Amino acid sequence: MNEVLKNIYGRRSVRAYSDEPVSEEVINEIIKAGFHAPNGMNVQALRFVVVQKRELLTLYSEIGKRMSLTNFKNKLEAAVPQERMGLERLIENLSNPKFDIFYGAPVLILVFAAPEALTPNEDGALAAENMMLAAHSMGIGSCWIGFAGALGYNPDVMKELNIPSDHKLIAPLIFGHPKKGDMAPSQRMEVPIVKWIR
Template sequence: MGDILDTIYSRRSVREYRQEDIPDEIMKDIIKAGTYAPSSMNRQPWRFVIIKNRELIKRLSDIAKKAWLEKVANNNNDPGIASLARMASSPTFNIFYDAPVLVLIFSSPDAYRPEVDCALAAENMMLAARSYGIGSCWIGLGMPIGSDSQVMKELGIPEGHTLMAPVIFGYPGNDEQYTPPRKEDVILKIIK
């Protein structure tokens, strides 16, 4: 159990990456790990788009930032949203942190619980990446690209598929990953 627990306990959301590429075979292994996640009624609804083109990743970042800023324009009372808006307003800020790989996880139209199924696939992928020494981060700010019909057409996404998770991957730029403390009092009750 030590290896899997070490991988789980050491996984971090990485936001600084080296520019070296991840070999395609390793990315295929990471995707395969995602397909081994459980899914509601075993529908296995996940579909993946792997993007390694850095110009496209940057353009998708710009599209997502613009859409996200328009959506939250009137919600500046929340300090967290205001902080994110300041970051996203910077023309040089890339929401995908200049990672060399962006994986967009879509759900097929016949999914029973797509949010859960695709989140489980994403977590499997992030753990598999960690086992290779590769960092990852789920980028919630990237969700607006799933509502952009031009982007969906450009990426060749079939009708009815829904973006569930934009996840970035790359070799961490900082080898010293800080492990924030975890809350210990999380068990409400043990019923025997």
């Protein structure tokens, strides 16, 4: 198997990190890999914010938890039975005062799309995957933190980050050196190719 495929199949979301810092050089490389992803009409409208300050990571975890909790509780009221169990589990996790949505990671990179982006969601998601794969290739763990998506709707956070309110937060990603332990990639079911039309 070639190195690119090995890297793709070997990546996993990492939810336990050591205190070892990630060098600026490595962080820059990760961001560069993100910026090199395909993007609609090559408008290059993604913007990156790196947060390493521990107090801010703690604060943003609390804000992300609080806003996500409100969101999921509202959803639960209108949820169909199939959705209820998942939502109840999320609410239980988010209600745990000890739960850090960033799992103690030393680096949070927020990927924003500027208003000129033609395909903001697609651009951000493609950049995110490039970034997580680049990180994995350098021995750095990562995870997309959907719970932190709410930060993009918080005017105080946006002001603090110095990001204009017309920028859309697409991908909140954590990075760090994985804590030792089971780092086997998570399982996938058999690939659901529905049909070949030849």
